[in-house]
Amino acid sequence: MAHLPQVKIPATYMRGGTSKGVFFRLQDLPERAQAPGPARDALLLRLIGSPDPYGKQIDGMGGATSSTSKTVIVSRSTRPDHDVDYLFGQVSIDKPFVDWSGNCGNLSSAVGPFAISSGLIEASRIPKDGLATVRIWQANIGKTIIARVPMTAGEVQETGDFELDGVTFPAAEVQLEFVDPAADEEGAGGAMFPTGRVVDDLEVPGVGTLKATMINAGIPTIFVNAEAIGYTGWELQDAINADTKALAMFEAIRAHGAVRMGLIRNVEEAAQRQHTPKVAFVAKPVDHVVSSGKRIGAGEVDLLVRALSMGKLHHAMMGTAAVAIGTAAAIPGTLVNLAAGGGAREAVRFGHPSGTLRVGAQAVQVQGEWSVAKVLMSRSARVLMEGWVRVPGDSF
Incomplete structure (x- = not known):
């Protein structure tokens, strides 16, 4: 019996607030997974390691908790006054579905840094030093999030002394502003x-x-x-x-x-x-x-x-x-x-x-x-690993 080889997909594994997730640029996903639907869901399920009747997600990138069974897709925004669109997928651990019904506030803090480092923000909008303002369209619920990301020498600053309960080590502070946060229809x-x-x-x-x-x-x-x-x-x-x-x-x-x-x-x-x-x-x-x-x-x-x-x-x-x-x-x-x-x-x-x-x-x-x-709050974010994730070619 012939088996398809694994597919390599550019990805970044990030901590945002007290959560972790796999981040993608929309353009880097396989073509059939670039649009919402069964192929995208199947890809993310297999990538995270779900559904897993053992509840461990051993054969995937998930960490077997709601805080670590997460995926994010980011793309340049076509909306006025926004830089990027951010789509969040909460992957069920033991059931075969991805929930797209809401946002992840913790991973919202990693969207701005990811967008800057991934080349999704116009260079003219990024200061060499200071705070970069990233205007995010949260596509799940149709809301705006403003992230203020620290920059040093033209790079996202990830290290710092900001402490967040629930996260062991300090990091750089990312300020978040959730604009008009009451959810729409x-x-x-x-x-x-x-x-x-x-x-x-x-x-x-x-x-x-x-x-x-x-x-x-x-x-x-x-x-x-x-x-x-x-x-x-x-x-x-x-x-x-x-x-x-x-x-x-x-x-x-x-x-x-x-x-x-x-x-x-x-x-x-x-x-x-x-x-x-x-x-x-x-x-x-x-x-x-x-x-x-x-x-x-x-x-x-x-x-x-x-x-x-x-x-x-x-x-x-x-x-x-x-x-x-x-x-x-x-x-x-x-x-x-x-x-x-x-x-x-x-x-x-x-x-x-x-x-x-x-x-x-x-x-x-x-x-x-x-x-x-x-609504205002501060979180922190950090790249944990970047490169490619692999999934079996016949899994989506």
Whole structure:
């Protein structure tokens, strides 16, 4: 039996924030994978090593967690006032599909550096030293992200002293500005609060009726109070990810919340939309210990947040969920805002399993509708490896 040889594809393996992923220029993908469709999905699945019934992604570039089973495709943008288009694919670990329904906020920090280093930005827009401004069109949800990338001697500066909880080593700071982050109709139903309320009663069979803030900002997210589901808000991964009953409860909350948000028509469709919405639970701050063993005092944060991604508690915080947290914290009456002490605020520092994160947001209410012009946060990014990835020629 004849077997096709492997195909070599130029690629860059990058860390962005607390995630890692394989980055491609659209023009470097095989021709049949340059357009959305089954060939592209099959290519990315095989490249990452999915679906893997062992849950390890040994035969691929994935790291067997939601934070490391990611792909990014970047191309020059034809949109006015944008430099590049950025498309994110969340690859399922154990199922044969790629979820294109949302963005990855952490990997957003690596898009600007990748675009500059890959020759996708006009040279006239790149300073030799200082900050390069990269205008990114986030194609999954139709939103603009502004990245400010440090440059030294004409090259992207990757090393530095900026520390990010959840990342072991310091690096150069990349400033991100998520412009008008409330998702549009393509991404998540149009309104920032799809039900028209900042808090709803969400009925979840087998769980009960929970107070919930369901928001479209950064990524569709469902927030509930930790104490309402039997948690403290300072749990670490093992407390939840090893508990099959807890994971089933969170998936039920996610599925029923997705229906209420208008993202899916019935709960059965949730299985084919794993990336969105996210589920998070919030609590008022208390002294606690994070995964590194570091002690965080109650006075060091405004609230505690834990979030699930692809069915598991995240080891830190998804960047897009951080946008949702910052947005919700700025709007009086949301569960996030109340956990942070209530009232008006333009920034919030929250605790997550790996430490803390600060996010800035300014919310305004016009004719009863809330909007946020932009959300600000800092991350870091670094090239881990560059060259070619290989996949069997008959796999896509």
